[in-house]
Amino acid sequence: MVVFKPFAPYMPTHPENVAADPYDIVNVEQAREDVKLRPDSFLAVDKPEVFTADMPLEAWGQRARHELERLYESELTERTHGFYVYRLTDQGRVQTGLVATFSVTDYEAGRIKIHEHTRAAKERERVEHVSATKAHTGPILMSHAPDEGLRRILDDATTGEALFAFTDSEGVIHEGYAVPSKHQARVIMLGASIPAIYIADGHHRAKAAAVVARSPIHEGESKQERDHFLGVLFPSDELTILPYHRILNQVDTEEVMVLLESLDLSYDLESVPALYVPNERGTFGLSYRGEHFMLKKLQTTTSLDVATLQRDVLEPYFHVTDVRTDHRIDFIGGKDAPKRLADLAERDDVVVLTCHATAMEELMRVADENGQMPPKSTWFEPKLKSGLFIHRFD
Numbered sequence: 001m002v003v004f005k006p007f008a009p010y011m012p013t014h015p016e017n018v019a020a021d022p023y024d025i026v027n028v029e030q031a032r033e034d035v036k037l038r039p040d041s042f043l044a045v046d047k048p049e050v051f052t053a054d055m056p057l058e059a060w061g062q063r064a065r066h067e068l069e070r071l072y073e074s075e076l077t078e079r080t081h082g083f084y085v086y087r088l089t090d091q092g093r094v095q096t097g098l099v100a101t102f103s104v105t106d107y108e109a110g111r112i113k114i115h116e117h118t119r120a121a122k123e124r125e126r127v128e129h130v131s132a133t134k135a136h137t138g139p140i141l142m143s144h145a146p147d148e149g150l151r152r153i154l155d156d157a158t159t160g161e162a163l164f165a166f167t168d169s170e171g172v173i174h175e176g177y178a179v180p181s182k183h184q185a186r187v188i189m190l191g192a193s194i195p196a197i198y199i200a201d202g203h204h205r206a207k208a209a210a211v212v213a214r215s216p217i218h219e220g221e222s223k224q225e226r227d228h229f230l231g232v233l234f235p236s237d238e239l240t241i242l243p244y245h246r247i248l249n250q251v252d253t254e255e256v257m258v259l260l261e262s263l264d265l266s267y268d269l270e271s272v273p274a275l276y277v278p279n280e281r282g283t284f285g286l287s288y289r290g291e292h293f294m295l296k297k298l299q300t301t302t303s304l305d306v307a308t309l310q311r312d313v314l315e316p317y318f319h320v321t322d323v324r325t326d327h328r329i330d331f332i333g334g335k336d337a338p339k340r341l342a343d344l345a346e347r348d349d350v351v352v353l354t355c356h357a358t359a360m361e362e363l364m365r366v367a368d369e370n371g372q373m374p375p376k377s378t379w380f381e382p383k384l385k386s387g388l389f390i391h392r393f394d
Helices: 028-037 059-072 105-108 120-133 148-157 183-194 203-213 253-265 306-319 336-345 361-366
Strands: 011-013 076-078 084-090 092-101 140-144 164-167 173-178 197-201 228-235 245-249 267-272 281-287 291-297 329-333 349-353
Touching: 059 076, 092 148, 105 120, 105 173, 105 203, 105 228, 120 203, 120 253, 148 183, 164 361, 197 336, 203 228, 203 291, 245 306, 245 336, 253 267, 253 306, 281 306, 329 336, 336 349
Parallel strands: 140 228
Antiparallel strands: 011 076, 084 092, 084 173, 092 228, 140 197, 164 173, 245 329, 245 349, 267 291, 281 291, 281 349
16 A cells, blocks of 8 residues: 655745746756746755855755745745645646655655665755755656546546646646545545555655655654655656667767677668657667667567667677766757757767667566666656645644
8 A cells, every 4th residue: 555645735826937847957057047037936946056056065955945935935825735636738648646745654665666776966965955945845756557546536626726727838738736625535545555656757856855754853843744755646657758868978980880880790770861769669779970870679678778778889889887977978858859869960979879768667667676777767758847836844
């Protein structure tokens, strides 16, 4: 069983002025520009380095707390205790999620399943943010095997009056609703019938919530609230994963020639007229100096395509053993990825490696087996906005 806990979220009065992209897909310059244009942008809370660069970590956390306190006074109001719904519509495709808080105990026990390791530096930053703000400010994207009972309840909730509804700059419609109180007990019961849920995006936020929950520093705060973190839970068949492509910098021609000559043994290699973005598993694209190739693996494998790319190409031919730390590797995902990749493919010192999107079924299989996916294996689209639901535990 998994615990679904209702809560009393803080929500903005003017959501279109507050809602912001997740902190980890926005660089400092982009965040600074957004805060300049929209002073109440939640990036001021989630990315306080927009105000002062190179702050000590503790000062960075305190600035985040200051910005959140400012929003509590001017924009954020406490809503009724209960469950909520977050619905996103992107080009006609709808995903409807349960907004609730989820148990740190379930996370530690493995009932909330993970598929990647956290990085120490990023974990410390998120721990400081949660600890300083005494709140969970960014929703963790989670998923579960489809359950028609829960789907019906959430769909019923969306027939009521929207708490917010706006369209972002990418054309995505964001809507929020309250789950009617008559359904609250049923939602809790449905949680008890679900054996496991899966973190799709937000592993560092989940880990930070667990660390803070067990920290003696916060014993004065509400333990019940501190022991639960903010998440949005979607059925797996409603989530969309886009490919996460690899960019290798500082490449010389000899490295690429050796690769192309050697791959003939295990791949069908075909020259193509333009950047190739795979539409099936086991196929890859490679572009270098305006030349483009399609690679198709001769033998089928159960490995994730991003893992195959790492094992067959990046490590043996470019000596990239850890994509998290190798300075030559960049990653590009999202709806605009093909255009950005096509521009890079013309450069003299860059190899563009494209791959097929990881499927939700693959993610869930890896998590069920207590495995780990390579870093940057998934790009979920559309992105949840931060600042629409805040879980406060002070």
